[in-house]
Amino acid sequence: MRSAYHHQLDELSVQLGEMCGMATEAMRRATDALLEADLDAAEQVIREHDRLVAMRGRAEREAFDLLALQQPVAGELRVVFSTVQLIADIERMGALAVHVAKIARREHPDRVLPDKVRASFADMARVAIALGDSARQVLISRDPQQAARLREQDDAMDELYRRLFSVLLDEGWTDDIPAAVDAALLGRFYERFADHAVEVGRRVIFIVSGDLPAPDEITTY
Amino acid sequence: MRSAYHHQLDELSVQLGEMCGMATEAMRRATDALLEADLDAAEQVIREHDRLVAMRGRAEREAFDLLALQQPVAGELRVVFSTVQLIADIERMGALAVHVAKIARREHPDRVLPDKVRASFADMARVAIALGDSARQVLISRDPQQAARLREQDDAMDELYRRLFSVLLDEGWTDDIPAAVDAALLGRFYERFADHAVEVGRRVIFIVSGDLPAPDEITTY
Numbered sequence: 001m002r003s004a005y006h007h008q009l010d011e012l013s014v015q016l017g018e019m020c021g022m023a024t025e026a027m028r029r030a031t032d033a034l035l036e037a038d039l040d041a042a043e044q045v046i047r048e049h050d051r052l053v054a055m056r057g058r059a060e061r062e063a064f065d066l067l068a069l070q071q072p073v074a075g076e077l078r079v080v081f082s083t084v085q086l087i088a089d090i091e092r093m094g095a096l097a098v099h100v101a102k103i104a105r106r107e108h109p110d111r112v113l114p115d116k117v118r119a120s121f122a123d124m125a126r127v128a129i130a131l132g133d134s135a136r137q138v139l140i141s142r143d144p145q146q147a148a149r150l151r152e153q154d155d156a157m158d159e160l161y162r163r164l165f166s167v168l169l170d171e172g173w174t175d176d177i178p179a180a181v182d183a184a185l186l187g188r189f190y191e192r193f194a195d196h197a198v199e200v201g202r203r204v205i206f207i208v209s210g211d212l213p214a215p216d217e218i219t220t221y
Numbered sequence: 222m223r224s225a226y227h228h229q230l231d232e233l234s235v236q237l238g239e240m241c242g243m244a245t246e247a248m249r250r251a252t253d254a255l256l257e258a259d260l261d262a263a264e265q266v267i268r269e270h271d272r273l274v275a276m277r278g279r280a281e282r283e284a285f286d287l288l289a290l291q292q293p294v295a296g297e298l299r300v301v302f303s304t305v306q307l308i309a310d311i312e313r314m315g316a317l318a319v320h321v322a323k324i325a326r327r328e329h330p331d332r333v334l335p336d337k338v339r340a341s342f343a344d345m346a347r348v349a350i351a352l353g354d355s356a357r358q359v360l361i362s363r364d365p366q367q368a369a370r371l372r373e374q375d376d377a378m379d380e381l382y383r384r385l386f387s388v389l390l391d392e393g394w395t396d397d398i399p400a401a402v403d404a405a406l407l408g409r410f411y412e413r414f415a416d417h418a419v420e421v422g423r424r425v426i427f428i429v430s431g432d433l434p435a436p437d438e439i440t441t442y
Contacts, residue, residue: 053436060433064302071292081285084305095439102441169399178390180398181405185442188406212281215274218316220323221406 005070008062012083015059017139019090020200022052024132026097027193031125033104034186035118037111045101052094059087078210082203086139089196089203093132096193103182112182114175120164121183124190127157131197138201144208150201151216157194158219161187165221191219226291229283233304236280238360240311241421243273245353247318248414252346254325255407256339258332266322273315280308299431303424307360310417310424314353317414324403333403335396341385342404345411348378352418359422365429371422372437378415379440382408386442412440 026045033042063083066072072080103112113121131153138147164187167173173180198216206212247266254263284304287293293301324333334342352374359368385408388394394401419437427433 049439057433064298067288067302068294068298073289077285077289081288081305084302085309088306088309098439099441102439106441165402168402173398177394177398177401181386181389181401184402184405185409188409212278218270218319218323220320220327 005066008066008070009072009076009079012059012062012066013079013139015055015062016083016086016090017136019052019055019059019087020093020132020136020139022048022055023090023093023097024129024136026052026094027100027125027132028129030097030100030104031121031129033101034112035122035125037104037107037109039105039108042101042105042108045097046105049094049098052091056087056091059083063087075207078207082207086200086203089199093193093196096189096196099189100186103186107182112179112186114179114183116175117164117167117183120160120167121186121190124157124160124164124187127153127160128190128193128197131157131194135197135200138204142204142208144205147201147204147208148213150198151213154194154198154216157191161191161219162221169221195219226287229287229291230293230297230300233280233283233287234300234360236276236283237304237307237311238357240273240276240280240308241314241353241357241360243269243276244311244314244318245350245357247273247315248321248346248353249350251318251321251325252342252350254322255333256343256346258325258328258330260326260329263322263326263329266318267326270315270319273312277308277312280304284308296428299428303428307421307424310420314414314417317410317417320410321407324407328403333400333407335400335404337396338385338388338404341381341388342407342411345378345381345385345408348374348381349411349414349418352378352415356418356421359425363425363429365426368422368425368429369434371419372434375415375419375437378412382412382440383442390442416440 029041030045032038033045063080066080131150134150134153168180168184202213247269250262251266253259254266284301287301352371355371355374359371389401389405423434
């Protein structure tokens with residue numbers, strides 16, 4: 001029989017997976033809000049973020065209590081230690097979805113993005129959401145190979161991000177300046193979302209192996 | 222006499238203060254790079270970030286070892302627990318300085334910012350650097366009043382950030398689009414730097430009192 005302690009540890013991992021699923025679903029909805037000018041989707045993302053923030057607070061308290069009362073060691077300590085870090089990454093993923101939703105809401109009923117970059121954003125969103133889904137699966141499976149693949153998936157995002165900025169900066173953007181400003185910020189939000197998902201992979205590798213892979217280079221554009 | 226354990230705990234807090242000082246110094250130099258088109262300053266910020274990343278790795282390992290070997294409780298556990306979270310915030314502050322430096326380097330020998338927003342950026346940088354300095358002091362003093370004041374200091378940043386975006390979006394920006402794109406991203410980098418400094422204040426309040434103040438609203442623009 002599993003002890004109450006192991007049950008709490010498992011619970012914490014389940015909560016982390018749920019939070020990652022919520023953040024990814026928020027990004028999916030925020031993308032609908034952005035690409036389809038769907039105001040309801042935008043409002044829902046903004047409204048529901050409070051739930052993720054509340055879950056963050058609860059998960060942090062539970063991680064703290066586990067450390068205080070159970071004093072985990074070795075692999076179990078790695079789980080709790082990484083959870084403390086991952087909670088922040090995952091809440092941030094949700095906050096980035098809120099940023100996307102707020103820009104979509106601000107411009108409603110207009111579409112935010114000029115036709116020229118809509119396809120790029122559809123691609124960036126697809127990669128970001130796939131990374132969020134993979135991160136959630138990796139939190140559950142703790143499969144180090146799958147965790148390492150998150151970084152490869154992110155290469156596609158880096159490429160899309162660079163292409164977006166080459167359109168914005170070098171190729172004579174002909175749309176208005178607010179659209180360029182929004183596209184720059186939105187590009188950054190998707191790219192950061194993907195980075196946090198990659199970070200989930202790194203931390204899961206640490207949980208399994210005790211080794212933390214080196215962080216990625218910093219992408220400015 | 223202090224035990225080796227208490228010495229390690231103190232050391233960890235000293236390292237955190239040093240990292241925060243380095244990140245703030247990096248933002249100071251990155252701002253020189255940006256406002257004075259100082260290429261050496263930009264290169265230095267980019268080159269020296271590796272040191273902060275290495276300190277992050279070391280501090281994480283030390284926090285982990287403290288948890289594993291000393292099993293701290295109560296106030297001492299709050300110190301180690303918060304340190305794990307703060308390490309990420311402070312390294313991120315340094316990474317944001319690298320972003321500013323990379324934009325300055327990319328545009329060198331030109332200045333990045335049109336005259337119209339240079340004064341805004343000088344103000345944003347001043348507030349960001351003051352917040353970084355306060356965060357460093359608060360990590361050392363653990364004075365909860367001083368920690369709470371970080372949020373008030375950040376109000377000035379939020380106001381500057383909103384004003385920047387009203388210039389970019391609403392007031393008929395007459396400069397070129399790359400300048401608008403850079404100004405939007407740079408504004409975001411300073412604003413995020415300030416947010417992480419405020420987070421330092423929140424975590425120090427938790428260390429001292431055991432209560433974590435509610436997080437701030439999300440600022441999109």
